[in-house]
Amino acid sequence: MTCRRIAILISGRGSNMVSLIEAARGADFPGEIALVLSNRPDAGGLERARAAGIEALAIDHKAYSTRESFEQALDAALRERAIDFICLAGFMRVLTSWFVGRWEGRMINIHPSLLPLFRGTHTHRRALEEGVLVHGCTVHFVVPELDAGPIVAQAAVPVVPGDTEDSLAVRVLAQEHLLYPQALRMICEGRARLDGGRVVFAEGWSADGALRSPR
Ligand SMILES: Nc1nc2c(c(=O)[nH]1)N[C@@H](CN(C=O)c1ccc(C(=O)N[C@@H](CCC(=O)O)C(=O)O)cc1)CN2
Numbered sequence: 001m002t003c004r005r006i007a008i009l010i011s012g013r014g015s016n017m018v019s020l021i022e023a024a025r026g027a028d029f030p031g032e033i034a035l036v037l038s039n040r041p042d043a044g045g046l047e048r049a050r051a052a053g054i055e056a057l058a059i060d061h062k063a064y065s066t067r068e069s070f071e072q073a074l075d076a077a078l079r080e081r082a083i084d085f086i087c088l089a090g091f092m093r094v095l096t097s098w099f100v101g102r103w104e105g106r107m108i109n110i111h112p113s114l115l116p117l118f119r120g121t122h123t124h125r126r127a128l129e130e131g132v133l134v135h136g137c138t139v140h141f142v143v144p145e146l147d148a149g150p151i152v153a154q155a156a157v158p159v160v161p162g163d164t165e166d167s168l169a170v171r172v173l174a175q176e177h178l179l180y181p182q183a184l185r186m187i188c189e190g191r192a193r194l195d196g197g198r199v200v201f202a203e204g205w206s207a208d209g210a211l212r213s214p215r
């Protein structure tokens with residue numbers, strides 16, 4: 001998998017974006033963060049990206065009459081900049097099959113739950129409502145069905161008595177910041193790849209507790 005020029009798509013503050021940018025600064029990181037795109041012009045992450053010296057553009061989904069026309073604008077911006085891999089990082093728009101089809105296998109997302117539990121939004125509230133004792137986050141390839149793509153990596157956290165939606169979100173977010181750069185590196189180094197709709201791992205790598213790691 002070539003990850004020469006990576007784009008990060010955001011909708012908000014961009015803390016996962018910052019984690020990816022910082023990780024990609026490492027001399028041995030197998031790819032460059034070349035572009036940040038947001039569907040919201042007021043996304044705080046746009047300024048954080050610019051402060052890091054990365055081109056950051058807002059393509060406001062409200063300026064387009066259809067999802068498809070919005071996504072055509074996204075796709076044009078990505079292709080004009082020779083982007084070859086996409087990381088969704090708090091990007092809060094459901095993508096149509098058209099866009100996913102153009103980028104399938106070259107687009108991942110971080111989701112704040114242990115998929116397949118709690119697909120969609122408000123995951124921490126739902127986790128508390130269901131009374132789960134273990135929660136976490138997932139990096140997965142993006143497919144047309146929401147949050148249903150092949151899983152690359154997961155990290156788990158305990159749910160402790162007295163947890164609120166906010167306290168749980170903070171605990172999960174700390175793991176997201178560690179997991180996403182590791183998952184992206186695994187893909188870009190060819191240690192995790194899509195094969196027939198499943199993620200296959202290089203020799204010696206497999207699911208092992210919270211993180212994919214060598215046996
Ligand atoms: N086709 C896919 N698109 C997206 C996926 C995916 O797996 N397949 N992942 C999401 C990210 N996501 C959860 O991880 C998610 C994002 C947005 C929504 C949602 O309901 N969005 C609403 C608008 C919400 C808003 O603007 O605040 C919508 O699009 O109408 C659910 C889950 C990214 N896209």
Ligand SMILES: NCC(=O)N[C@@H]1O[C@H](COP(=O)([O-])[O-])[C@@H](O)[C@H]1O
Pocket residue numbers: 010011012013014015016017089090091092110111112120121173176
């Ligand atoms: N369904 C997508 C979703 O809920 N993504 C979540 O949005 C937050 C964005 O924070 P950030 O902008 O600080 O990275 C993160 O917790 C991410 O997992």
